[in-house]
Amino acid sequence: THESFDRFICDWSNDMLLLGSFVWLSHFIQQHWVASLNEFLIPLCFHYPLQALLSVHDMVSQKEFDPRLPPLPPLPDYIEKEEDSIKIVCLVKNQEPLGATIKRDESTGAIVVARVMRGGAADRSGLIHEGDKLKEINGVPMEDKNPEEIISILAKSEGAVTFKVIPGTKEEPETLDNKIFVRALFDYNPQADPAIPCKDAGLEFWRGDVLHIVSQEDDTWWQARRHSDADANLRAGLIPSRQLQERNTRAAVWGYRECFGVPLTLSKRHTGLRKSFRLSRKDSKSQHVRQKMGKGNAGIHLPIYQEVLPYKRKPDEPYRLVLLTGPSGVGVTELKRRLLLSDPEHFSVSVPYTTREQKKHEKEGVEYHFVSKHTFEKDILNHKFLEYGEYKGNYYGMSLDSVRRVVAESKVCLLDVKPHTITALYTSELKPYVVFVKPPSIESLRLSRRKAKVLSSQNEQTPTKIFTEEDFQDMITSAQAMENKYGHLFEKVIINDDLAMAFTELRDELTKIETDTHWIPNTWAHV
Ligand SMILES: Nc1ncnc2c1ncn2[C@@H]1O[C@H](COP(=O)(O)OP(=O)(O)OP(=O)(O)O)[C@@H](O)[C@H]1O
Numbered sequence: 001t002h003e004s005f006d007r008f009i010c011d012w013s014n015d016m017l018l019l020g021s022f023v024w025l026s027h028f029i030q031q032h033w034v035a036s037l038n039e040f041l042i043p044l045c046f047h048y049p050l051q052a053l054l055s056v057h058d059m060v061s062q063k064e065f066d067p068r069l070p071p072l073p074p075l076p077d078y079i080e081k082e083e084d085s086i087k088i089v090c091l092v093k094n095q096e097p098l099g100a101t102i103k104r105d106e107s108t109g110a111i112v113v114a115r116v117m118r119g120g121a122a123d124r125s126g127l128i129h130e131g132d133k134l135k136e137i138n139g140v141p142m143e144d145k146n147p148e149e150i151i152s153i154l155a156k157s158e159g160a161v162t163f164k165v166i167p168g169t170k171e172e173p174e175t176l177d178n179k180i181f182v183r184a185l186f187d188y189n190p191q192a193d194p195a196i197p198c199k200d201a202g203l204e205f206w207r208g209d210v211l212h213i214v215s216q217e218d219d220t221w222w223q224a225r226r227h228s229d230a231d232a233n234l235r236a237g238l239i240p241s242r243q244l245q246e247r248n249t250r251a252a253v254w255g256y257r258e259c260f261g262v263p264l265t266l267s268k269r270h271t272g273l274r275k276s277f278r279l280s281r282k283d284s285k286s287q288h289v290r291q292k293m294g295k296g297n298a299g300i301h302l303p304i305y306q307e308v309l310p311y312k313r314k315p316d317e318p319y320r321l322v323l324l325t326g327p328s329g330v331g332v333t334e335l336k337r338r339l340l341l342s343d344p345e346h347f348s349v350s351v352p353y354t355t356r357e358q359k360k361h362e363k364e365g366v367e368y369h370f371v372s373k374h375t376f377e378k379d380i381l382n383h384k385f386l387e388y389g390e391y392k393g394n395y396y397g398m399s400l401d402s403v404r405r406v407v408a409e410s411k412v413c414l415l416d417v418k419p420h421t422i423t424a425l426y427t428s429e430l431k432p433y434v435v436f437v438k439p440p441s442i443e444s445l446r447l448s449r450r451k452a453k454v455l456s457s458q459n460e461q462t463p464t465k466i467f468t469e470e471d472f473q474d475m476i477t478s479a480q481a482m483e484n485k486y487g488h489l490f491e492k493v494i495i496n497d498d499l500a501m502a503f504t505e506l507r508d509e510l511t512k513i514e515t516d517t518h519w520i521p522n523t524w525a526h527v
Helices: 020-045 049-062 121-125 147-156 241-258 332-342 373-381 400-408 419-423 442-448 470-487 501-514
Strands: 007-009 086-092 102-105 111-116 131-135 160-167 178-184 208-215 219-227 237-240 290-292 305-311 322-324 345-348 387-391 393-399 412-414 433-438 453-455 464-466 491-497 516-519
Touching: 049 219, 049 453, 086 121, 102 147, 111 121, 111 131, 131 147, 178 516, 322 332, 322 419, 332 345, 332 412, 332 501, 373 387, 373 393, 387 400, 387 419, 387 433, 393 400, 400 412, 419 470, 433 470, 491 501
Parallel strands: 322 412, 322 433, 345 412, 433 491
Antiparallel strands: 007 102, 086 160, 102 111, 131 160, 178 208, 178 305, 208 219, 219 237, 290 387, 305 516, 387 393, 453 464
16 A cells, blocks of 8 residues: 555754755754844944945854754756756754655555654655655656665765655645544554554644644544644654554444453453442441442444543533443442541532432431332332342432533432433533542552451351452452543543542642643533
8 A cells, every 4th residue: 555655754854945046045044043133234234225235244144153954965966847847945954853754656666755753854845745756866767766775875975965846736724723632542552553654743642632633634544733832832642543444443443252251241251330429328227238220321432532622620611420330349439438527518419319218317308219119110110210229129329410410509419320320411511520439459469458348248157257268359450441541531531549648649630620721622621
């Protein structure tokens, strides 16, 4: 294919750009005109206009300026008559890559500039464009050379190098909105991608990075910069387009299925209702609840790029819903409890529904909303519940209405959910901020959880027990599976090693999203 010939030209610079002598002269004037004007021209011009101008020319031309430019290379001896639009470009080599790729056009056999990386040396020069045909380099014809040979010629060249090119007929691309930002939902390492036309031109990024897309002209390879990179002039890098990455992901998913014959879903132990009722429930038997899934998104996602916009909460706007998720026993409930204790006026939890009998000390709407079985079943059919389950013949469920009530009170609603429930809450109305609580290494778990208790299994007598090795292993395996499947939905990952540190990190993050500008999906901005 064309792409296989697409190669990157490295170690080139446009520190000095010459387009014959004209470009050199304009560069010289640009660099020194202002200084010359102040120093020589103004005083002289007032007195002896013509003579002054000539003197200035002599003085300026004799003066030495830094950096000193290398001598101009001679123009090629003759230029074929039929090539009336030939262009001679002279660049001076330094350490910076040229920022362009070349390929052989299979239909014409010509060597053409395949891409010019935004912000790179070639782009800044404004003299080399996509589609330009490369005729000669330092007088050596390029027609019979393959891209590898050309790269070798360029690598061996030193100082000023002259390119003879025929300007491409490619029309100037439409000016796309250059303010497209996306959050990457997958990790990308160009060095490990055999499909990229040039590894050195690729941009490495990690899931969660915000990328500024500067070019989507090519269907398969976009150009982007990482938003976090301070230097906005940094050369853009190639990233797979959405279309290409979708293809790759689909291929990987089917490849996985064919190899292992299993669908990419979490095992039963990783799914299911878990925590949403816990804070209000005193008997700590949530894992006994027979789980049924509410309407969730069971399909395979193709997490590629999510278009994002900067967002800052206005004082009269509701707070973002905070969703806490993680494997069983990792400490989600504990972190939620600490947040509530730290500022009960600011943080709150939604009240679950149950069909069990109200106990004497309980108040309607505080621990639970107590409803009849008939009402609960009707609500299930009406898709009222985000999650619901059954334990010892009684239903328990968390409704969207309960969440909305907390949000309407101008409080931050803290909700712990299973990851599969996140998509049902992923709306512009609630703008959920999803925090994944992740276990540390097994060694750290052994150290930090020595005295901690975890909910015991259904068969055991006591509701809680000390963590076992198997619990730790389960926690880690489960966390990995959750990250694999739902990682693209996690906006923040907190490793819960030292509890106090994890809590501080969480609280600081929540303060930031309340007060600072941050990124949200652009679909949430248009309510
Ligand atoms: N960083 C930590 N260091 C030590 N103990 C911890 C830490 N985090 C949580 N724990 C303890 O681990 C136990 C389980 O925590 P917690 O109940 O919050 O887990 P969970 O994620 O809600 O899981 P489950 O849904 O199974 O209850 C509790 O005893 C808690 O105090």
